[in-house]
Amino acid sequence: MPLYRDLAERLRTQIEAGVWQPGERIPSIRQSCQAHRLSPMTVLQAYQLLESQGLLQARPQSGYYVKGSPARQPTAMGVTRYTGAVDINDLVFEVLQASKARNLVPLGMAVADPHLFPLPRLGRLLAGCMRSLDPFSTVTDLPPGNEALRRAIAQRYARHGLPVDPGEIIITTGAMEALSLSLQALTEPGDWVAVESPTFYGALQAIERLKLRAVEIPVIPGVGICLSRLEAALRDRPIKACWLMANVQHPLGHTQRDEHKAALMALLARYRVPVVEDDVYGELYFGRERPLPLKAWDQAGTSLLCSSFSKCVAPGFRVGWVVAGQHAPRIERLQLISTLATNVPSQLALAALLTQGGYDAHLRRLRTTLARRMSQMRSALLALLPESVTLSQPEGGFFLWLTLPPGCDTRALHRQALAAGFSLAPGALFSGGGEHEHGLRLNASLPWSPELEQALSTLAGWIRALCPQT
Numbered sequence: 021m022p023l024y025r026d027l028a029e030r031l032r033t034q035i036e037a038g039v040w041q042p043g044e045r046i047p048s049i050r051q052s053c054q055a056h057r058l059s060p061m062t063v064l065q066a067y068q069l070l071e072s073q074g075l076l077q078a079r080p081q082s083g084y085y086v087k088g089s090p091a092r093q094p095t096a097m098g099v100t101r102y103t104g105a106v107d108i109n110d111l112v113f114e115v116l117q118a119s120k121a122r123n124l125v126p127l128g129m130a131v132a133d134p135h136l137f138p139l140p141r142l143g144r145l146l147a148g149c150m151r152s153l154d155p156f157s158t159v160t161d162l163p164p165g166n167e168a169l170r171r172a173i174a175q176r177y178a179r180h181g182l183p184v185d186p187g188e189i190i191i192t193t194g195a196m197e198a199l200s201l202s203l204q205a206l207t208e209p210g211d212w213v214a215v216e217s218p219t220f221y222g223a224l225q226a227i228e229r230l231k232l233r234a235v236e237i238p239v240i241p242g243v244g245i246c247l248s249r250l251e252a253a254l255r256d257r258p259i260k261a262c263w264l265m266a267n268v269q270h271p272l273g274h275t276q277r278d279e280h281k282a283a284l285m286a287l288l289a290r291y292r293v294p295v296v297e298d299d300v301y302g303e304l305y306f307g308r309e310r311p312l313p314l315k316a317w318d319q320a321g322t323s324l325l326c327s328s329f330s331k332c333v334a335p336g337f338r339v340g341w342v343v344a345g346q347h348a349p350r351i352e353r354l355q356l357i358s359t360l361a362t363n364v365p366s367q368l369a370l371a372a373l374l375t376q377g378g379y380d381a382h383l384r385r386l387r388t389t390l391a392r393r394m395s396q397m398r399s400a401l402l403a404l405l406p407e408s409v410t411l412s413q414p415e416g417g418f419f420l421w422l423t424l425p426p427g428c429d430t431r432a433l434h435r436q437a438l439a440a441g442f443s444l445a446p447g448a449l450f451s452g453g454g455e456h457e458h459g460l461r462l463n464a465s466l467p468w469s470p471e472l473e474q475a476l477s478t479l480a481g482w483i484r485a486l487c488p489q490t
């Protein structure tokens with residue numbers, strides 16, 4: 021084990037044992053160097069790793085503190101919004117189109133740095149699969165999809181302690197199709213669907229497309245969807261489904277603790293509301309173990325677990341899946357009458373990757389790089405931003421969320437940024453009810469460069485000017 025990981029593990033054990041309490045300052049980098057005979061860089065890497073895992077918090081010019089304060093519990097972000105008809109597609113389209121230009125520093129991008137993916141290996145696998153393609157596979161790999169791939173996905177869940185039958189998995193065109201079909205299978209136009217607030221704009225787009233109505237339930241940063249407000253909404257409206265992200269929430273990056281997942285699923289079971297679970301970042305955790313999906317607590321067997329390879333290995337291949345359980349036959353039919361089937365060569369190449377080995381090694385490297393880059397960008401922003409701006413503490417993935425003081429509309433910052441040569445994702449994208457216009461999402465997967473440093477410093481300068489009181 022590298023020295024910095026060893027030190028991080030020892031510190032984690034001490035924090036878990038209560039040696040260092042929430043809010044307390046841990047030994048300085050210099051003290052730790054002397055105590056453990058390590059270089060400052062090694063100690064810093066260990067501290068940054070624990071920071072990225074949400075255990076420590078860096079305070080500029082002060083040091084590293086154990087995260088959390090017994091006196092200050094985090095509170096829910098905003099209020100419950102009965103948004104009703106959602107109208108977000110135009111804004112999402114405009115922001116995504118504007119952020120595509122190649123010459124921008126892509127801080128608004130929704131995928132990780134494309135150089136982090138094993139594209140040459142995928143290319144070789146794709147070519148190999150095409151050379152030995154069984155012509156009949158274009159028929160046999162119609163919905164529910166390639167059998168070897170479905171078995172390999174089921175085996176991965178089984179290894180993480182979640183028994184899944186390959187027969188209940190349907191391969192889809194990315195997670196987006198899996199999520200939309202799941203929502204469609206559970207609802208009729210006009211039905212109410214509960215989502216987190218802030219949430220991934222794709223959820224709002226799907227709700228808009230299917231002519232559903234959204235209830236946006238505030239999230240408690242670092243904890244998860246606010247259960248008391250969810251329960252109030254369940255009493256208030258005939259909610260037909262919940263679209264949720266329990267692991268590495270988009271855009272906040274936290275992962276719900278197991279107790280919260282259990283309580284959430286028990287609450288939804290009481291009201292007989294099924295979950296459409298979006299687990300696309302579940303493999304991009306910074307902690308020690310892959311967090312379990314909500315499905316592990318699904319006693320009623322009504323939830324649908326959706327994910328894809330887009331975020332962790334093969335962006336652009338457009339291969340995802342849904343573990344659909346009892347809804348599998350309906351989803352298969354819905355797929356047959358919409359996109360018909362998922363691209364067969366992409367399925368074969370991913371099945372080969374999963375069965376030939378090397379996928380886990382790739383994921384380990386990816387997670388380490390993402391955690392390091394996240395920590396670096398977060399530390400840089402902490403030093404640049406005024407105290408009235410809060411930063412999320414992601415436990416995985418590659419998004420950082422900034423909350424500016426209420427009243428600041430980050431759409432203006434988005435336009436200024438494009439003119440200055442970088443992109444960002446304004447908070448208005450993440451709520452259909454105008455709840456997070458003072459938030460913004462940054463992509464933290466980019467390698468450090470003078471251009472990135474310049475973009476962050478320009479952005480921080482604008483934000484400081486918006487918050488002159490601090």
Ligand SMILES: Cc1ncc(COP(=O)(O)O)c(C=O)c1O
Nearest residue numbers: 130194195196220270300328330
């Ligand atoms: C939270 C979340 N869910 C789903 C998706 C869509 O995944 P895919 O590209 O596999 O369709 C994304 C992509 O941005 C996402 O961020």
